[in-house]
Amino acid sequence: xxxxxxxxxxxxxxxxxxxxxxxxxxxxxxxxxxxxxxxxxxxxxxxxxxxxxxxxxxxxxxxxxxxxxxxxxxxxxxxxxxxxxxxxxxxxxxxxxxxxxxxxxxxxxxxxxxxxxxxxxxxxxxxxxxxxxxxxxxxxxxxxxxxxxxxxxxxxxxxxxxxxxxxxxxxxxxxxxxxxxxxxxxx
Amino acid sequence: xxxxxxxxxxxxxxxxxxxxxxxxxxxxxxxxxxxxxxxxxxxxxxxxxxxxxxxxxxxxxxxxxxxxxxxxxxxxxxxxxxxxxxxxxxxxxxxxxxxxxxxxxxxxxxxxxxxxxxxxxxxxxxxxxxxxxxxxxxxxxxxxxxxxxxxxxxxxxxxxxxxxxxxxxxxxxxxxxxxxxxxxxxx
DNA sequence: AAATTACAGAACATTATGTTCAATAAAATA
DNA sequence: TATTTTATTGAACATAATGTTCTGTAATTT
Numbered sequence: 001x002x003x004x005x006x007x008x009x010x011x012x013x014x015x016x017x018x019x020x021x022x023x024x025x026x027x028x029x030x031x032x033x034x035x036x037x038x039x040x041x042x043x044x045x046x047x048x049x050x051x052x053x054x055x056x057x058x059x060x061x062x063x064x065x066x067x068x069x070x071x072x073x074x075x076x077x078x079x080x081x082x083x084x085x086x087x088x089x090x091x092x093x094x095x096x097x098x099x100x101x102x103x104x105x106x107x108x109x110x111x112x113x114x115x116x117x118x119x120x121x122x123x124x125x126x127x128x129x130x131x132x133x134x135x136x137x138x139x140x141x142x143x144x145x146x147x148x149x150x151x152x153x154x155x156x157x158x159x160x161x162x163x164x165x166x167x168x169x170x171x172x173x174x175x176x177x178x179x180x181x182x183x184x185x186x187x
Numbered sequence: 188x189x190x191x192x193x194x195x196x197x198x199x200x201x202x203x204x205x206x207x208x209x210x211x212x213x214x215x216x217x218x219x220x221x222x223x224x225x226x227x228x229x230x231x232x233x234x235x236x237x238x239x240x241x242x243x244x245x246x247x248x249x250x251x252x253x254x255x256x257x258x259x260x261x262x263x264x265x266x267x268x269x270x271x272x273x274x275x276x277x278x279x280x281x282x283x284x285x286x287x288x289x290x291x292x293x294x295x296x297x298x299x300x301x302x303x304x305x306x307x308x309x310x311x312x313x314x315x316x317x318x319x320x321x322x323x324x325x326x327x328x329x330x331x332x333x334x335x336x337x338x339x340x341x342x343x344x345x346x347x348x349x350x351x352x353x354x355x356x357x358x359x360x361x362x363x364x365x366x367x368x369x370x371x372x373x374x
Numbered sequence: 375a376a377a378t379t380a381c382a383g384a385a386c387a388t389t390a391t392g393t394t395c396a397a398t399a400a401a402a403t404a
Numbered sequence: 405t406a407t408t409t410t411a412t413t414g415a416a417c418a419t420a421a422t423g424t425t426c427t428g429t430a431a432t433t434t
Contacts, residue, residue: 006400006411033390042413047392116303145367146359149351153371156347157340164339172333180332184340193380193431220421229382234423 011049013039018056022108027057054117061121064105068098069125088133089178092158096174099162103170110166122162123155130154138186157185198236200226205243209295214244241304248308251292255285256312275320276365279345283361286349290357297353309349310342317341325373344372 017039021030032053036046050056073091099106109118130151142150161181165172172180204226208217219240223233237243286293296305317338329337348368352359359367 004401004411010412031390032392042415043391044393044395044414045412048411142370145370149348149367150371152347152351153344153367157344160339160343160347161336164336180336180340183329183332184337191380191432197381218421219423229384230423231383231425232381235380 007049010039010041010045013041014046014049014056015060018060019105022105057117058121061118064102064109065121065125068095068102069129073125073129085137085182088137089182091129091133092181093174093178096162096165096177100170100174103166107166107170110163119159123159126158127151127155130158134186154185157181161185194236197226197228197232200228201233201236201243202247205247206292209292244304245308248305251289251296252308252312255282255289256316272324272369275324276369278316278320279368280361280365283349283352283364287357287361290353294353294357297350306346310346313345314338314342317345321373341372344368348372 014035017035018030021034021038030053032046035053035056036043039046050059073095134154135147135150158181161177165177201222204222205217208221208225217240219233222240222243223230226233237246321341322334322337345368348364352364
């Protein structure tokens with residue numbers, strides 16, 4: 001059985017209202033009252049869909065980042081140079097292109113310093129990629145540095161790179177940004 | 188003329204109340220009402236001292252990080268190997284020792300993901316240090332990487348290193364952490 | 375001793391949160 | 405189509421925080 005058409009409508013009304021509000025104010029400044037007014041739904045209806053404002057954010061984030069990362073970054077390699085420098089670079093450039101396409105929605109989200117939750121969701125899928133494909137390729141150099149530190153370091157480096165890129169207004173190309181990142185983060 | 192003794196008392200009462208509350212809950216969860224109750228002062232008295240909760244945070248942060256950074260990290264070099272690898276390493280280790288000494292207050296603050304303001308204040312003095320002493324020493328390697336990206340990268344790398352360190356419960360020594368950081372961030 | 379200043383504490387308007395409930399409208403089911 | 409199930413509405417409600425304003429009181433300065 002499909003989900004009730006009313007549920008779908010309310011759900012997307014909330015989502016749209018939230019994104020529209022994100023264009024105007026930062027996450028912390030958005031109240032549930034704002035969302036209710038913007039979505040034009042009853043108070044109790046919101047609470048029938050989401051427990052808190054953070055639950056809503058969680059839903060937004062998974063939809064956003066799953067789309068960007070899950071598809072290709074963690075996809076099974078279809079070629080024989082998986083894990084190589086070329087492969088890693090290609091995947092990072094690919095990811096940056098995806099982020100660039102979503103620039104309109106993301107630039108507002110990324111500039112919102114208050115919502116660390118965003119970055120948690122952002123880093124989660126990237127961390128898997130780092131552990132699987134990047135770290136094994138460079139353990140030779142840094143044997144005595146704890147592995148979890150290395151993973152954490154690279155994830156944060158990528159996050160801050162994307163932050164920097166968006167803060168600059170995406171002036172650089174994905175290829176350039178990827179180059180900067182790889183040169184700084186991986187020797 | 189000295190400041191009114193009553194003002195001093197109220198001020199420190201607010202500060203102490205805030206720090207005590209930070210031991211219990213995260214920044215976002217602390218209300219002005221909590222502070223008033225904990226400090227045992229009148230409502231209007233708080234607003235006579237601080238406009239908002241963020242103003243109070245700002246005051247706390249400057250006191251905290253100015254103490255840690257300003258003194259030695261940005262001090263005039265008293266020796267002739269300023270800017271060298273040994274000098275940079277010594278200063279970073281020194282900074283980490285200071286952070287370690289303040290672990291009680293800082294661990295609560297650092298684990299509070301919500302307050303990005305903390306990290307802004309944390310990075311501000313470090314950024315000056317990076318630009319003055321670290322970047323000039325390695326521009327040879329990375330000529331075509333934008334300088335502001337390099338500075339941003341290294342600052343964020345140090346911030347995430349400290350975050351990681353505290354998250355692990357400061358198991359590693361400052362010397363070890365400094366080693367990890369320098370090896371990962373500066374080739 | 376007099377003037378100044380800070381504080382207490384209460385009152386107040388405003389705003390947001392989260393819950394509850396009966397009526398209504400829409401959808402799914404038989 | 406008729407019936408049942410479910411979602412939504414909208415209002416009401418209790419709770420709690422914000423920020424302002426005011427008066428009397430107490431401490432401090434001059």
